[in-house]
């Protein structure tokens with residue numbers, strides 16, 4: 425007969441194994457379909473790209489969508505800048521409408537705006553449809569960051585040629601994975617760009633560059649700073665969920681407590697759903713009401729913790745958790761019941777990327793994390809990715825291709841004109857560049873900021889530190905363009 429302890433360890437292992445699957449997937453899950461598009465106006469165009477930029481065998485072509493706005497562009501002759509947002513893992517219209525900063529600064533720079541979509545997302549599907557593109561590891565094998573950046577480079581060159589705009593400086597923008605692409609593109613294609621604003625870009629979240637606990641420790645800290653009791657209640661809840669999940673009665677009760685639409689099959693599903701909410705909350709812990717992933721109040725973690733802490737004495741841990749998480753999943757009060765399986769088979773492109781090159785090791789440790797405890801396990805990841813896609817992750821590829829180890833000396837010598845902007849509440853900030861590397865590799869860090877808040881449109885509620893951060897970004901971007909124009913000027917005068 426298994427002792428309680430053995431039983432517990434087994435459960436814990438199960439938990440470790442399944443929990444690793446719920447590691448936050450950036451915003452891919454949310455970025456598939458734009459739900460609320462803003463009033464920004466652009467033309468939608470399509471461009472034929474090579475499916476494989478790195479082979480001369482004909483692997484075919486695909487049609488890449490890009491959005492373009494030239495309303496403010498002062499034209500090729502006056503060297504009007506081109507601001508290009510590096511599309512990330514989702515529908516480009518969603519990113520364009522959530523990047524108000526770029527729209528707002530375009531007039532003062534006389535800039536053209538360009539939003540190319542990342543291959544295999546939105547409408548930019550190889551093989552004619554998502555179903556075909558996502559069929560298997562052969563069809564998916566052209567979904568890589570290197571290919572995506574090459575798409576942007578090829579598009580830029582041809583567009584410039586068509587517009588006789590070869591002399592126009594290109595500034596790159598991007599948030600999250602898009603920020604990583606912007607920084608990497610600047611490092612790889614310095615001849616095509618004058619600089620990059622990489623907002624909330626965890627380009628160091630690879631291999632052993634930062635400790636694997638970083639992400640979940642930051643999420644946990646965000647809750648702890650609002651309330652120790654809230655942190656402890658969440659930490660306590662996993663064990664209760666698990667023991668309730670051991671029998672049918674308990675599962676029934678959980679289904680009722682959490683107002684689920686369908687009967688709960690395992691408590692793990694519920695744990696994953698809660699864990700995702702906490703991670704996303706940390707990403708969007710903005711200082712004013714927002715509607716990025718979900719409609720949320722300002723300081724949403726504070727509100728979640730109020731839900732947890734302010735329930736009447738004697739309220740159970742799990743009821744408290746329900747009150748808390750309702751702030752995230754049901755802030756509008758319009759949700760009848762909760763569906764846990766929004767992304768049931770996980771055939772999202774980001775999961776493929778995470779199983780091939782974008783391996784970001786993550787662990788949750790007992791001292792600082794409020795999440796269930798687990799350790800990043802390479803063997804487990806290899807087996808999981810083999811099962812899901814028939815591929816093995818290449819843990820060391822990104823650092824081989826783009827660097828990252830010892831970046832302070834390597835990029836200092838080989839890179840220039842990149843802003844790494846981060847808000848420390850954002851759990852991805854721990855995997856980004858938080859110190860100035862050189863005169864022109866600049867870290868702009870805000871203590872109260874969250875996931876690429878600086879790229880969003882300004883609001884009357886913007887705190888001073890955010891206004892200042894954006895002002896610094898504008899000043900640096902202007903200096904890159906000025907330097908470029910001066911360089912051109914002196915070249916002409918020789």
Ligand SMILES: *[C@@H]1O[C@H](CO)[C@@H](O)[C@H](O)[C@H]1NC(C)=O
Nearest residue numbers: 556559560561562563564814
């Ligand atoms: C993937 O699907 C295509 C088209 O059906 C097929 O030709 C190819 O052999 C498949 N590749 C793998 C690895 O299964």
Ligand SMILES: *[C@@H]1O[C@H](CO)[C@@H](O)[C@H](O)[C@H]1NC(C)=O
Nearest residue numbers: 470471472579582583584586
């Ligand atoms: C450039 O011009 C050619 C010829 O008109 C056109 O086919 C192509 O789509 C244009 N490319 C871009 C990126 O605008």
Ligand SMILES: *[C@@H]1O[C@H](CO)[C@@H](O)[C@H](O)[C@H]1NC(C)=O
Nearest residue numbers: 683754757758759760761762
């Ligand atoms: C969402 O909130 C409304 C208003 O408070 C409530 O009536 C409804 O039951 C909630 N939905 C869920 C799934 O809890």
Ligand SMILES: *[C@@H]1O[C@H](CO)[C@@H](O)[C@H](O)[C@H]1NC(C)=O
Nearest residue numbers: 441799801802803804805807
């Ligand atoms: C890692 O995962 C493998 C495969 O699932 C498993 O056999 C092994 O025990 C795990 N290692 C640790 C340290 O948990």
Ligand SMILES: *[C@@H]1O[C@H](CO)[C@@H](O)[C@H](O)[C@H]1NC(C)=O
Nearest residue numbers: 858859860866867868869896
């Ligand atoms: C980096 O340098 C800029 C000035 O160029 C400064 O505003 C900023 O605070 C510095 N960043 C850090 C993290 O010290």
